[in-house]
Amino acid sequence: MKHIVLQMAVVASFLITGPAVASSDHGHANHANHGATDRHPEMRTAEGVGTVQSIAEDGSSVVLAHEPITELRWPAMTMEMALADPALAELVKTDDYVAFVLRQTGETDYEIISIQAAPSQ
Ligand SMILES: [Cu+2]
Secondary structure, three states: OHHHHHHHHHHHHHHHHOOOOEOOOOOOOOHHHOOOOOOOHHHOEEEEEEEEEEEOOOOOEEEEEEOOEHHHOEOOEEEEEEEOOHHHHHHOOOOOEEEEEEEEOOOOOEEEEEEEEOOOO
8 A cells, every 4th residue: 555655645746846756666646557457467568768867876776757658557757767787777878868668576666677778759
């Protein structure tokens, strides 16, 4: 139920200040709705694009302003995403427009398994 509370916090911060950085856990409003029919949710992957806002010094995560990810029914938002391998952090830099692939690692947890600079739209 923890992420329900986080969802509400994210919704509230959207209402008050516009897009907000979700500092740790996911805040996607639709997470509670997906997965029910997935036999192997741990295998789910999805592709997305967005702009790198910052990169953790230890290469563990990046903050991305990502565009909507329709496969997951995620709206556009700015959020921190874990990197599956710190080496991925070496492939991009702040302000890069990037294409990335997410892999689901838990009910509401995802990590980036592929990321690369992409032509901006
Ligand atoms: Cu997001």
